Amino acid sequence: MTMSELEDFSKRIHERLASIQRMLDLSIIDLPQNKLKKLGQELFAIEGILDESEKYVNRQRDQLQHLKTLEKSSQKYLEDLRHLQDNIPEHLPQKKNQVNVSEPVKAYINTEDTQSRQPEKIKKVCKGYIKEMDFITIPEYESIPQYMKGRVSYDQLNSAVRCINASLSSKYKILHQPMKTLNNRSRKLHQRFKEQETKDTKGQFFIVEADICEFTETKVDKRFQGILNMLRHCQRLKELRGGGITRYVLL
The missing domain is CATH 1.10.10.1890 (Ska1 microtubule binding domain-like)
Structure with a gap:
């Protein structure tokens, strides 16, 4: 629930309570039938507002619980990252560098001296x-x-x-x-x-x-x-x- 929504709820409840208070102030005299009906409507409206606010409170409670769960998970991940940072192994497996001999071979395809020149080129690459x-x-x-x-x-x-x-x-x-x-x-x-x-x-x-x-x-x-x-x-x-x-x- 945002701040504007809270302010709107507060305003609506105060308006209803103010209306009921005026009616109660006039209760020292006999209220006409239409005023009694109006009082019942105001009370019903306040009940609806309270039910609505209760739903908002329950929703916010669920969101708070969800945020607490996320906080615990984030804290665990943070601790794991710190542990990894403090315990980086001195030796990490490295990808082997492979000598690409395909390109030198292609350069001699369809030439008369392919068989004699290819081994020389490969040997030069691997030297x-x-x-x-x-x-x-x-x-x-x-x-x-x-x-x-x-x-x-x-x-x-x-x-x-x-x-x-x-x-x-x-x-x-x-x-x-x-x-x-x-x-x-x-x-x-x-x-x-x-x-x-x-x-x-x-x-x-x-x-x-x-x-x-x-x-x-x-x-x-x-x-x-x-x-x-x-x-x-x-x-x-x-x-x-x-x-x-x-x-x-x-x-």
């Missing part, structure tokens, strides 16, 4: 690309069996992912550089990386324990081995053994 391991999502973390998870937290698991990505990045940056641009230490690492490659790792990205120790300060102990098993459970990597070396290949 320098280094694959990274995706961070573990909360549902994936919760799917890991408790006996395997132990006391490793969600953040600790993704810290290991970040460590592995740092090792991969450092390793393949060396592999992608021409040998003549490398210093003695990097050349020795480059040679070691090449010796660790096999026909099963061709075209894939992998690291070994020595790479983690070389490029990060992480200690590859029994606890870290357990984390690698968790990452294997989440299908982030697989193990390839050979020559006394365990290779952790990204999936």
Whole structure:
């Protein structure tokens, strides 16, 4: 009910009451029949106004209850938003960037040397690309069996992912550089990386324990081995053994 509606109700009730009061003031004398009829009409009119005002009050009460419910819901949403704001994970899954090789291929369609030139163009597009391991999502973390998870937290698991990505990045940056641009230490690492490659790792990205120790300060102990098993459970990597070396290949 708006303010103007309240003022209108008040005015109408006061007018009716004033009319009844005048009639009661004249009641000391005998009222004619038409005045008695008029008094009954005024009382009936006041009753109708009161019924109407009661409907308005009930309607306003329902609206107030609805607003209180909305207030509670809004407060809950606000608390949830604040909780999200205060607990934003350090690691958020990112959409993989896919190399679009369709355009370079189209450029050579219907030419005589299509077969020879297409691989060169694709190789140029992919040159320098280094694959990274995706961070573990909360549902994936919760799917890991408790006996395997132990006391490793969600953040600790993704810290290991970040460590592995740092090792991969450092390793393949060396592999992608021409040998003549490398210093003695990097050349020795480059040679070691090449010796660790096999026909099963061709075209894939992998690291070994020595790479983690070389490029990060992480200690590859029994606890870290357990984390690698968790990452294997989440299908982030697989193990390839050979020559006394365990290779952790990204999936």
